[in-house]
Amino acid sequence: MRALRLHGDRDLRLEDIPEPPPPAPGEVRLRMRGIALNHIDVWGWRGMAFAQRQLPICVGVEAVGEIVALGEGVEGWTVGDRVAPYGAQTCGVCRACREGRDNLCENVSGIMGFHIDGFAREFVNQKARLMVRVPEAVSTEDAACAAVTFSTVEHMLFDNAKLQPGETILVQAGGSGIGTIAIKQAKALGCTVIATAGDDEKCAKAQALGADHVVNYSEKNFASVARRVTNKRGVDVVFEHVGASTWSGSLLALCLGGRLVTCGSTSGVSAETNLMMIFQRQLHIFGSFGASMRNVADGLAKMAGGMTPVLDRVVPLEDFRDGLDRLESRRVFGKIVVTI
Incomplete structure (x- = not known):
């Protein structure tokens, strides 16, 4: 599958890597449809990660995808559902997680696309509990802006x-x-x-x-x-x-x-x-850092009601680097979405 990976400071490469294994129990496989660019992508591109990470790493922090396979024990989801995946890999058991304050997780294992492999690839296995359903009325490009921006x-x-x-x-x-x-x-x-x-x-x-x-x-x-x-x-x-x-x-x-x-x-x-x-x-x-999954759902509900994000442009995966250049140089007005 195609993936956009960071090999070093400003060294982004679009390359072929193996597809992930079948989803484990409690996981789903997503066919990624789009990612939205954020300044956290620029920070990662510059080598400004806040924790140790191993390169090369798949980039992409904010995304939208479609479920193509279900792991054992996954309920409430079906193949074909569109989702906004929550990129922070939270523990799900600490007090903050239990109270719905996901962005204050005491044992978060990293942010996808920044500390660990992210969403800028064709297929991703994701924990089913870390997904928010995209309403039918919301376009795929707009939904790409839900998990971080909105x-x-x-x-x-x-x-x-x-x-x-x-x-x-x-x-x-x-x-x-x-x-x-x-x-x-x-x-x-x-x-x-x-x-x-x-x-x-x-x-x-x-x-x-x-x-x-x-x-x-x-x-x-x-x-x-x-x-x-x-x-x-x-x-x-x-x-x-x-x-x-x-x-x-x-x-x-x-x-x-x-x-x-x-x-x-x-x-x-x-x-x-x-x-x-x-x-x-x-x-x-x-x-204020990040947001909760409730915030993601609230944002998607507002999108479904007509409050859509402002899209500066939509570009293919091959032009991801150009999008980052535009974001870094502050020529952008609104969001840049990359289709996969």
């Missing part, structure tokens, strides 16, 4: 920041995969949305998605704009995932008691923080 936004906005109708939210990097979905989610809730982007074209596209105010952060101070738009009050929530370059401004943009939720650090992992501002203004900072 679910991450669900977890950030609703589990952590607890965004409420009528609030004002600042969405950083509104042209990114999660930024575009955050704009849609917040507007659907009835919030006022301020979105940032790196150029005027992306700002225009963010406004077309529903953002009430847009800021080209390469030309204007987004914190000042947020203050002006809210009559100096500040925003209720900041959706942060850029990192060092926006951190201080994101905190300054918050109102008294405001909430900042962050899931990324693409511009750098370290930033200075004014601690007096944190406690004097009673700010709340939430770190």
Whole structure:
């Protein structure tokens, strides 16, 4: 079968490898149909894994597939079902797993495509308990964006920041995969949305998605704009995932008691923080990593209801490297999906 494997720093190769063995008890075999690209793919491509891994490794963290075989004891699934596989290989027995907080598993064995072999191959054996059903109304390309992208936004906005109708939210990097979905989610809730982007074209596209105010952060101070738009009050929530370059401004943009939720650090992992501002203004900072399987299911349900992800482009597996180049250079608006 074809597989896209990382052999070293930026050394991606499309090659033939043996198919997996028949699915073990409790497993299913998936025919992979598509993968969506994320910055975690870029980190892995650069050699930035957070744990030891053995190369070569099949890449691909977020995906959609179709069941083609069932292992012994698998119930509730049939051949032909489309699924969004959950990439974190959780234990299923620790307290967090039992409570449905999958992304806090105490004994996770790795993230597929990052620490262990991922989904960028034609066939994958997956534990049946680590799959979420794709509704019939959701296209395969959209479903590829469920397990990481849509679910991450669900977890950030609703589990952590607890965004409420009528609030004002600042969405950083509104042209990114999660930024575009955050704009849609917040507007659907009835919030006022301020979105940032790196150029005027992306700002225009963010406004077309529903953002009430847009800021080209390469030309204007987004914190000042947020203050002006809210009559100096500040925003209720900041959706942060850029990192060092926006951190201080994101905190300054918050109102008294405001909430900042962050899931990324693409511009750098370290930033200075004014601690007096944190406690004097009673700010709340939430770190958010991954999502639960419930978040994946909730995202797919919203897709079925018409809230689809923004697709920058759909490319074949052979062009996976070009997609990563586009993502790394920040030319993308929305998501890149790779078909298999």
